[in-house]
Amino acid sequence: MTQAVLAAVRTGPEKTEFREYPMPDIPDEGALLKVEVAGICGTDVKFYSKPPISGPVIMGHENIGYIAKAGETFKKRRGLKEGDLVFVEHYVGCMNCEYCHKGDYRLCMAxxxxxxxxxxxxxxxxxxxxxxxxGGFAQYMYLPWNAIIHKVPDGLSPELAGVVTPMANGIQWALFDCGVGYDSRVLVQGPGQQGLSQVISARQAGAALIIVTGTNKDKKRLDVALKLGADAVINVEEEDPVERIREITCGEGVDVALDCTAGAGTAPLLLGLEALKRKGGTLLVQQETAEFPNFPLAKLCNKYVTVKCARGHNYQSCELALKQLNSDRFPLDLITTHRFGLDKTHDAIKAVGGSGDVIHVSLMPWE
Ligand SMILES: [Zn+2]
Ligand SMILES: [Zn+2]
Structure with missing residues (x-):
């Protein structure tokens, strides 16, 4: 094993430097992960251009790898051994608060x-x-005693397992948070990896109607949405989405509207609200729409809408996502479109924010 670990380090806005760190000593209750795939998502694009903290950060929060080295207590407690392929959640819980006990590590203060x-x-x-x-944009990652680890099921490739985070969000947001199930009518706004994962989970759960919206640059992604089980797609730059949704739903609207547009402003929120059924729909929102003067609160209340905030995934949604990815029900190879080596970290992040051909990008530190 090498004594230095190579990492791609974000040192400023849109700036990556390659640095070497010493191979860490592994405590009895900890482990070392040899990173195989680090998935890249819209959050990386956002924080690469506007870093939320100053100073060096190894990005990469959707990490799949092999246990390279593990303490005895770690192995005993986790039922894992060296060589096992695992998914490491990016949350690191205190393991003692109410949220951690429920598997909601995403909400833990630690x-x-x-x-x-x-x-x-x-x-x-x-x-x-x-x-x-x-972070996962490195050859190795340190796993403390409280890392949250899922064993990757046999038969699932590391690259496909790398889609587990958006898939888990799909299950969490559509199914657990918004109650999509048998007979639901669903609007998914944005056909990126996150939106397409909502399509898969809604389809698997038995949704009766799935409509996906996108823009001119999303033509290929909208095509993939249809192949993954969407019933209708709408290019909002070519057609009036409200009219089309009314037409498709015979004037009734949808039960659930999920905003997966990541930073498209207030328009998706207004469309979601408009598209919901007359009373009692559910609207999933993301914090990208931070400022919203004159938000139509009266309409929200009048339509008796439930608002849910997208906030990552819990333990169970990750387990279900791994199982989903390991089934042959959906042509998931349509999602894993691009892969880059560690030396191309900058290009890899830019690719996610770039052309409409890109759906999921895998960073492979050893390629
Ligand atoms: Zn992410
Ligand atoms: Zn906690």
Missing amino acids: TDWRKNPEGIRFGYTSAEKAPHLW
Whole structure:
């Protein structure tokens, strides 16, 4: 095993430097992950151009790899051994609060990097904090005693397992948070990896109607949406989406509207609200729409809408996502479109924010 670990480090806005860190000592209750695939998502694009903290950060928060080295207590507690392929959630829980006990590590204060300066989260924590290896854009990642680890099921490739994070969000948001199930009518706005994962989970859960919206640059993605089980797609730059949704639903509207447009402003939120059925629909929102003067609160209340906020995934949605990815029910190879080596980290992140041909990007540190 090499004694130095190579990492792609974000050192400023849109700036990547390659640095070497010492191979960490592994405590009895910890382990070392040899990173095989680090998935890249829209959050990486956002934080690469506008870093939320100053100083060096090894990004990469959707990480699949092999256990390279493990302490005895780690192996005994986790039922894992060296050579096992695993998915590591980016949350690092305290393991003692109410949220951690429920598998909602995403809500634990110990991993809330916004409110807790000491909070640890893979892909977000400063590389200045020892033992430095807190992100997947590196050859190895350090796994402390409280890392949240899922064994990748036999037969699932590392690259496909790398889609587990958007897939888990699909299950969490559509199924658990918004109650999509048998007979639901669903609007998914945005056909990126996140939106397409909502399509898969809604389809698997038995939704009666799935409509996906996109723009001119999304033509290929909308085509993939149809292949993954969407019933109708709408290019909002070519057609009036409200009219089309009315037409498709015979004037009734949808039960659930999920905003997966990541940063498209207030328009998707207004469309979602408009598209919902007359009373009692559910609207999933994301914080990208931070400012919204004159938000139509009266309409929201009048339509008796339930609002849900997208907030990552819980333990169970990750387990279900791995099972979903390991089934042959959907042509998932349509999603894993691009792969890059560690030396191309900058290009890999830019690719996610770029052309409409890109759906899911895998960073492979050893390629
Ligand atoms: Zn992500
Ligand atoms: Zn906790």
